[in-house]
Amino acid sequence: MSSKDLGISVKKNEDMSEWYTQVVTKAQLADYSGAKGFMVLMPYGFSIWERIKEYFDKSIKAIGHRNAYFPLLIPERLLKKESEHFTGFTPEVFWVTQSGDTVIGERLAIRPTSETVINESYSKWVKSWRDLPILINVWNSVVRAEITSTRPFLRTTEFLWQEGHTVHATEQEAETEVMTILNLYKLLTESQLAIPVLTGKKTEKEKFKGAVYTTTLEAMMPDGKAIQMGTSHHLGQNFSKPFEIKYLGSDEKEHYAWTTSWGISWRLIGAMILAHGDDKGLILPPQIAPLQVVLVPIFYKEDDRANILEETNTLAKALERAGVRIYLDDRTQYTPGWKYNEWEMKGVPIRVEIGPRDLKSGQVTLVRRDNGKKLQVARGAASEQIMKILGEIQHFLFSRAKDALDQLTETASDMETLRKTVEGKGGFVKAFLCDKLTCEEGIQHDTGATVRLVPFEKGESGNCISCGSKEGKLVYFARSY
Amino acid sequence: MSSKDLGISVKKNEDMSEWYTQVVTKAQLADYSGAKGFMVLMPYGFSIWERIKEYFDKSIKAIGHRNAYFPLLIPERLLKKESEHFTGFTPEVFWVTQSGDTVIGERLAIRPTSETVINESYSKWVKSWRDLPILINVWNSVVRAEITSTRPFLRTTEFLWQEGHTVHATEQEAETEVMTILNLYKLLTESQLAIPVLTGKKTEKEKFKGAVYTTTLEAMMPDGKAIQMGTSHHLGQNFSKPFEIKYLGSDEKEHYAWTTSWGISWRLIGAMILAHGDDKGLILPPQIAPLQVVLVPIFYKEDDRANILEETNTLAKALERAGVRIYLDDRTQYTPGWKYNEWEMKGVPIRVEIGPRDLKSGQVTLVRRDNGKKLQVARGAASEQIMKILGEIQHFLFSRAKDALDQLTETASDMETLRKTVEGKGGFVKAFLCDKLTCEEGIQHDTGATVRLVPFEKGESGNCISCGSKEGKLVYFARSY
Numbered sequence: 001m002s003s004k005d006l007g008i009s010v011k012k013n014e015d016m017s018e019w020y021t022q023v024v025t026k027a028q029l030a031d032y033s034g035a036k037g038f039m040v041l042m043p044y045g046f047s048i049w050e051r052i053k054e055y056f057d058k059s060i061k062a063i064g065h066r067n068a069y070f071p072l073l074i075p076e077r078l079l080k081k082e083s084e085h086f087t088g089f090t091p092e093v094f095w096v097t098q099s100g101d102t103v104i105g106e107r108l109a110i111r112p113t114s115e116t117v118i119n120e121s122y123s124k125w126v127k128s129w130r131d132l133p134i135l136i137n138v139w140n141s142v143v144r145a146e147i148t149s150t151r152p153f154l155r156t157t158e159f160l161w162q163e164g165h166t167v168h169a170t171e172q173e174a175e176t177e178v179m180t181i182l183n184l185y186k187l188l189t190e191s192q193l194a195i196p197v198l199t200g201k202k203t204e205k206e207k208f209k210g211a212v213y214t215t216t217l218e219a220m221m222p223d224g225k226a227i228q229m230g231t232s233h234h235l236g237q238n239f240s241k242p243f244e245i246k247y248l249g250s251d252e253k254e255h256y257a258w259t260t261s262w263g264i265s266w267r268l269i270g271a272m273i274l275a276h277g278d279d280k281g282l283i284l285p286p287q288i289a290p291l292q293v294v295l296v297p298i299f300y301k302e303d304d305r306a307n308i309l310e311e312t313n314t315l316a317k318a319l320e321r322a323g324v325r326i327y328l329d330d331r332t333q334y335t336p337g338w339k340y341n342e343w344e345m346k347g348v349p350i351r352v353e354i355g356p357r358d359l360k361s362g363q364v365t366l367v368r369r370d371n372g373k374k375l376q377v378a379r380g381a382a383s384e385q386i387m388k389i390l391g392e393i394q395h396f397l398f399s400r401a402k403d404a405l406d407q408l409t410e411t412a413s414d415m416e417t418l419r420k421t422v423e424g425k426g427g428f429v430k431a432f433l434c435d436k437l438t439c440e441e442g443i444q445h446d447t448g449a450t451v452r453l454v455p456f457e458k459g460e461s462g463n464c465i466s467c468g469s470k471e472g473k474l475v476y477f478a479r480s481y
Numbered sequence: 482m483s484s485k486d487l488g489i490s491v492k493k494n495e496d497m498s499e500w501y502t503q504v505v506t507k508a509q510l511a512d513y514s515g516a517k518g519f520m521v522l523m524p525y526g527f528s529i530w531e532r533i534k535e536y537f538d539k540s541i542k543a544i545g546h547r548n549a550y551f552p553l554l555i556p557e558r559l560l561k562k563e564s565e566h567f568t569g570f571t572p573e574v575f576w577v578t579q580s581g582d583t584v585i586g587e588r589l590a591i592r593p594t595s596e597t598v599i600n601e602s603y604s605k606w607v608k609s610w611r612d613l614p615i616l617i618n619v620w621n622s623v624v625r626a627e628i629t630s631t632r633p634f635l636r637t638t639e640f641l642w643q644e645g646h647t648v649h650a651t652e653q654e655a656e657t658e659v660m661t662i663l664n665l666y667k668l669l670t671e672s673q674l675a676i677p678v679l680t681g682k683k684t685e686k687e688k689f690k691g692a693v694y695t696t697t698l699e700a701m702m703p704d705g706k707a708i709q710m711g712t713s714h715h716l717g718q719n720f721s722k723p724f725e726i727k728y729l730g731s732d733e734k735e736h737y738a739w740t741t742s743w744g745i746s747w748r749l750i751g752a753m754i755l756a757h758g759d760d761k762g763l764i765l766p767p768q769i770a771p772l773q774v775v776l777v778p779i780f781y782k783e784d785d786r787a788n789i790l791e792e793t794n795t796l797a798k799a800l801e802r803a804g805v806r807i808y809l810d811d812r813t814q815y816t817p818g819w820k821y822n823e824w825e826m827k828g829v830p831i832r833v834e835i836g837p838r839d840l841k842s843g844q845v846t847l848v849r850r851d852n853g854k855k856l857q858v859a860r861g862a863a864s865e866q867i868m869k870i871l872g873e874i875q876h877f878l879f880s881r882a883k884d885a886l887d888q889l890t891e892t893a894s895d896m897e898t899l900r901k902t903v904e905g906k907g908g909f910v911k912a913f914l915c916d917k918l919t920c921e922e923g924i925q926h927d928t929g930a931t932v933r934l935v936p937f938e939k940g941e942s943g944n945c946i947s948c949g950s951k952e953g954k955l956v957y958f959a960r961s962y
Contacts, residue, residue, distance in 0.1 A: 034559050034601050035589060038552035043617060046549045068527045071519035072553075072591070072622060072639050073575070078515050094554075095579040096591065099626040100572040108516060110553070110577065110591070120515050130814055136524060140622075141553060145580040158553050333611055 007341065011279050016223045021152070023273055027282045027346045030152040037146045037157030041266065044346065047290035048269055049160060053139060055192055055288075056162065056264070059184045065135040065164065070117050072140075073108040078116045081242040085115060088209025092144040110143040115210065115235070115261055118165045119243040126167055126257060128248050133177075134167040153270030154227070154481050161265035167245060167257045171236070174258035178234045181262045182215045185230040188264070193272050194285035194397040195219045196405050197229055198428070198476065200453030205440055208261075212236035218452045218476070220405045221274045224426015226452045226478035229271060232262035270481070275401050276370075282347030283369055285397050286390040293319060293326045293386060294343045298336045298355035311379065312354045315364065318383045324390070344369060349393050350386055370396055415446075415465060418477065422447045426479060432462035432472025439466035449477040488822065492760050497704045502633070504754055508763045508827050511633040518627045518638030522747065525827065528771035529750055530641060534620060536673055536769075537643065537745070540665050546616040546645065551598050553621075554589040559597045562723040566596060569690025573625040591624045596691065596716070596742055599646045600724040607648055607738060609729050614658075615648040634751030635708070635962050642746035648726060648738045652717070655739035659715045662743045663696045666711040669745070674753050675766035675878040676700045677886050678710055679909070679957065681934030686921055689742075693717035699933045699957070701886045702755045705907015707933045707959035710752060713743035751962070756882050757851075763828030764850055766878050767871040774800060774807045774867060775824045779817045779836035792860065793835045796845065799864040805871070825850060830874050831867055851877055896927075896946060899958065903928045907960060913943035913953025920947035930958040 008022045024030050029045035041049065057067070073096060080086045089112045096108040111117065122134060143158045150156055164181060168174040182199055189195045197217040201207075207214040211233040219227050239245070240256045249255050276283040286292050297312040299305045309330065316328045327348075329339050336353070343351055353365040363376045366386065370393045377385045408427030412418040421429050433439060433451065443466055444450050454475050464472035489507060493500045505511050510526035522530065538548070554577060561567045570593045577589040592598065603615060624639045631637055645662060649655040663680055670676045678698040682688075688695040692714040700708050718737045720726070726738045757764040767773050778793040780786045790811065797809045808829075810820050817834070824832055834846040844857045847867065851874045858866045889908030893899040902910050914920060914932065924947055925931050935956050945953035 031602060031605070033552045034598065035552050035554050035556050038554060040552065040602050041550035043547035043549045047547065049550075050548065066524035066528065067531065068524045069522035069530075069622075069641060071514045071516050071521065072624060073516050073519060075516050091581040093581060094577045094589075096575045097578045098576040098588075100574060107579075108575075117515065121512060121521050124512070141550075143553060160550060 007345075008279060008281060012277060013222070016274070019277075019279075020274060023277055023281050023345075024152045029269070029273075029282075032150070032152075035157075037150050039150070039152050039156045039158070041160065044290070045269065048272075048284070048288060049266055051288050051290060052188070052192070052264075052268060053162070056184070056188055057137075057139075059188070060135075060137055060164070060181075063180070065137050065166075068136050068138060069140070070111075070114050070121065070138060072111060074111055074114075074117045076107045076109060078120055079109050081116055082210050082239055084238075085210030089113070089144070094143050094145060111140075112142055112144045113261075113263075114138065114140075114142075114163055115165065115239055116243075119239045119245060119259065122165075122167050122257075122259075123243045123245045126245050126247050129169055129250050132167060132169045132247060132257065133173065135164075135177075136166070137162055137164040151270070151481075153266050153273070159265045159267070161263050164260070164262045166260045167240070168259070169247065169249070169255070169257065171258050174236075174260050175234055177260045178215055178232045178262070181260075182217065182230075182232040185217050185232065185262075185264060189217060189219065189229050189268065190398065192285065192287045193268060193275075194287070194394060194401060195229070195271055195275050196398065196402045198453060198455075200455045200476070202231070203440060203451045203454060203475070205437060206451060208233045210235065210238055212238060216453050218428075218478075219271055219275065220408045220427060220478070221271065221481070222404055223274075224408055224479070226428065226480040227267070227271045227274070228452070228480065229268060230262070230264035233260060235259040235261060267481075276397050277347070281345035283397065284347035284349060286349045286394045289347065289349055290325060291327045291346075291348050292324050292390055293350045293352060294339075294348045295326060295328045295352040295354070296336055296339050296343075297328075297330055298353060300356070304356050304359065308354055308356070308359055311359060311364075312352075315352065315354070315379070315382055319386060322383055322387060324386065349390060352382070352386070368393060412465065413462075415443075418443070418449070418465060419447050422449045422477065422479060428452065429477045430474060431465040431477060433475045434464035434467060434469045434471045434473075436464075436467065436469075439464055442466055443477065447477075448479050450480060451475045452478050452480060488826075489760060489762060493758060494703070497755070500758075500760075501755060504758055504762050504826075505633045510750070510754075510763075513631070513633075518631050520631070520633050520637045520639070522641065525771070526750065529753075529765070529769060530747055532769050532771060533669070533673070533745075533749060534643070537665070537669055538618075538620075540669070541616075541618055541645070541662075544661070546618050546647075549617050549619060550621070551592075551595050551602065551619060553592060555592055555595075555598045557588045557590060559601055560590050562597060563691050563720055565719075566691030570594070570625075575624050575626060592621075593623055593625045594742075594744075595619065595621075595623075595644055596646065596720055597724075600720045600726060600740065603646075603648050603738075603740075604724045604726045607726050607728050610650055610731050613648060613650045613728060613738065614654065616645075616658075617647065618643055618645040632751070632962075634747050634754070640746045640748070642744050644742060644744045647741045648721070649740070650728065650730070650736070650738065652739050655717075655741050656715055658741045659696055659713045659743070662741075663698065663711075663713040666698050666713065666743075666745060670698060670700065670710050670749065671879065673766065673768045674749060674756075675768070675875060675882060676710070676752055676756050677879065677883045679934060679936075681936045681957070683712070684921060684932045684935060684956070686918060687932060689714045691716065691719055693719060697934050699909075699959075700752055700756065701889045701908060701959070702752065702962070703885055704755070705889055705960070707909065707961040708748070708752045708755070709933070709961065710749060711743070711745035714741060716740040716742060748962075757878050758828070762826035764878065765828035765830060767830045767875045770828065770830055771806060772808045772827075772829050773805050773871055774831045774833060775820075775829045776807060776809045776833045776835070777817055777820050777824075778809075778811055779834060781837070785837050785840065789835055789837070789840055792840060792845075793833075796833065796835070796860070796863055800867060803864055803868060805867065830871060833863070833867070849874060893946065894943075896924075899924070899930070899946060900928050903930045903958065903960060909933065910958045911955060912946040912958060914956045915945035915948060915950045915952045915954075917945075917948065917950075920945055923947055924958065928958075929960050931961060932956045933959050933961060
């Protein structure tokens with residue numbers, strides 16, 4: 001890649017869409033693929049996904065969940081078992097109809113999500129109250145036809161995700177699971193990705209097809225559009241009944257079980273790019289960054305070489321021992337300036353430079369990716385300083401995103417304000433809305449904004465912003481990715 | 482599950498096929514699924530796969546490989562680019578022809594393997610010698626229509642695997658990669674799964690479709706059938722030419738690159754079940770066992786309860802601190818006998834029993850899963866003893882499998898001996914074979930045995946066992962899974 005290709009040619013706040021595409025490809029996170037709508041997750045992007053996976057996998061295993069794998073293909077008859085679910089997903093399904101030269105008798109759907117195939121197994125596995133709860137998670141990919149244009153991470157036909165599927169003896173337990181997972185998702189996005197989120201329920205219109213209700217995490221991007229970060233569904237007995245997931249209780253009677261499902265996908269990476277990046281490229285929160293520190297030794301004269309490399313190596317080793325994820329960039333085919341650009345594009349939180357002047361003064365130069373500030377620190381204190389600054393960067397990115405969220409949250413009590421805000425700076429607009437589908441649809445039709453969530457807290461009711469009826473509940477509107 | 486369902490109803494050496502199916506389902510490794518040929522990998526089976534993944538992932542990352550993800554679906558035009566590859570795989574391919582209600586213009590293949598879609602990306606990514614080598618691995622699933630009957634782990638339409646795909650500047654480097662990976666596979670199967678393997682090349686007839694040559698690892702199962710444990714392919718320029726993977730060398734000239742691919746799948750788990758299991762169920766090598774030690778506290782009187790639980794807990798903690806993977810089975814709804822059966826079925830290497838008598842004598846009882854031996858050890862020495870025995874079990878399982886391999890390896894110098902051995906006890910039969918396809922095919926037709934491998938070492942030549950010509954090379958025949 002020549003150095004003129006390395007930079008981003010547009011400013012983030014001038015053309016965020018083009019900026020985003022350039023960051024994704026130039027930071028080598030992802031690439032387009034030959035099949036329309038499909039994306040290649042490149043090694044650097046995958047290593048971010050691995051960090052997300054590792055963190056969340058530990059979180060759920062710590063509370064008793066286990067991983068498994070279920071088939072890619074779902075016979076049509078199975079997909080049809082829960083009718084709302086089938087109707088909801090069928091326009092998006094990819095159908096396998098041939099194997100080799102043979103036409104297959106019953107069409108097979110590539111899983112758009114695995115409720116049906118998993119509940120089919122659960123109906124065999126669950127017999128007694130002793131078999132419950134079942135707490136299973138799957139890391140896989142799913143495929144849903146995307147009619148609109150592809151956006152890496154945010155809108156792709158195939159995406160990597162995790163889907164959790166649990167079975168419980170009681171409704172209460174299932175509802176607790178839904179909230180436990182939602183809270184773990186919030187912890188992931190806020191403590192790791194440094195993205196503040198709002199949580200709440202989806203409306204009937206926006207819920208998962210087949211759920212009793214859907215809970216959601218919503219984040220706000222700098223362009224005023226919301227992004228759904230994950231969902232956790234209470235499925236009630238909507239699946240356990242058609243799939244006959246029944247257990248013999250300790251009361252010696254048969255009961256239908258209660259199920260949940262929940263998922264987050266690689267779109268978290270898309271949100272992270274949008275939330276934190278700047279005109280130079282990606283900015284990664286230290287917690288999630290595959291590389292937290294890159295060390296660049298600089299020498300112009302061959303005489304300095306050995307000493308500078310030795311000093312850089314010593315610091316690199318100290319950081320590794322402290323558990324910091326580092327890369328010592330001693331590649332000789334690139335200049336220091338080229339390396340700075342590359343690692344800034346790739347969003348590495350701290351760059352350490354060690355050059356002849358640093359060598360003499362017994363210092364190293366640290367450059368923060370989040371605010372660009374340079375500072376000199378004594379070599380002996382470098383490791384400790386770096387650890388401290390990594391924490392500061394994590395905190396700073398979250399605060400900055402939190403400020404942006406606050407500034408992009410308004411309240412509207414009339415349609416004119418709602419429309420103006422949505423069409424202007426965007427962001428969340430809080431308003432009262434009644435339960436009538438026509439009100440919700442009307443606003444979406446007029447403004448492009450949908451109800452992102454209904455807060456969990458039962459607040460006072462007010463006049464519906466659309467029809468004026470008194471039964472309006474507080475909701476958050478926004479346009480969204 | 483009632484206790485009568487828990488045991489296996491046939492002996493391993495009387496009906497290995499039925500024995501295998503029962504172990505797989507009763508140890509809760511895997512289950513059949515609604516779609517023919519597809520298998521559900523249950524949590525216990527998945528946790529074994531996770532151990533294999535974790536070990537091998539570290540091995541290849543340590544030498545510079547990185548993970549990525551490539552699309553599930555491959556447009557037909559791409560799959561066709563390497564003609565031998567296309568012809569080889571096309572009878573097994575599942576085709577997507579519809580998206581929702583719409584017929585798709587160009588059929589999309591579910592990947593049977595990803596050479597084509599990955600090389601399409603590589604042709605974009607490789608420009609200069611500076612971009613090489615590319616060392617990428619993918620953990621995913623692939624789908625190949627299976628016409629014969631399903632056998633969990635061994636013969637399934639969809640299977641989990643890893644596929645590595647590398648690009649190199651020179652033929653030499655590519656060939657070194659092929660062997661490096663083959664050796665890492667051997668290390669995995671021998672040091673972790675405790676299964677000895679032979680390595681060598683496949684014949685032209687048996688090689689991967691599209692490869693210059695294929696190297697393989699072959700293990701021998703107790704029923705005399707071989708199992709292919711993994712393959713590593715030198716693809717030469719067979720893919721780089723049609724896909725135009727070219728780089729500008731430091732000589733300022735354009736060169737076609739050299740590529741490799743390699744894979745192991747969940748069939749390793751199938752081999753491990755067959756190699757080590759016994760009439761009571763699974764026997765897992767300690768290195769790969771998700772649980773290495775299960776601790777069962779035993780109390781008949783409520784008085785003993787607190788003391789016994791405390792002792793069990795103390796030992797459990799000590800083992801955990803020592804890095805041993807343990808489970809303290811203090812479930813109250815099951816009897817100790819029921820638990821013994823369950824954990825024997827699931828192949829946990831060591832069971833620790835702590836009962837009233839052990840409490841009094843200051844001892845614990847250890848039961849080895851591999852040979853059933855019981856021993857009492859002083860509680861203070863238990864942790865150290867357990868570590869030692871885990872090592873012994875690992876070693877014992879490997880030696881036993883190695884002995885079985887040796888006893889199932891014969892030499893034949895005439896067709897009668899070859900046929901008799903193959904049709905009798907089975908195993909590997911070493912014999913000389915010439916290069917003529919008719920000789921190789923004739924033997925397969927007559928005996929059901931194929932050439933499993935050609936040893937790497939160039940030995941003397943001999944008379945072809947089929948046609949008697951002088952150009953016979955030493956090969957290993959066997960029937961196989």
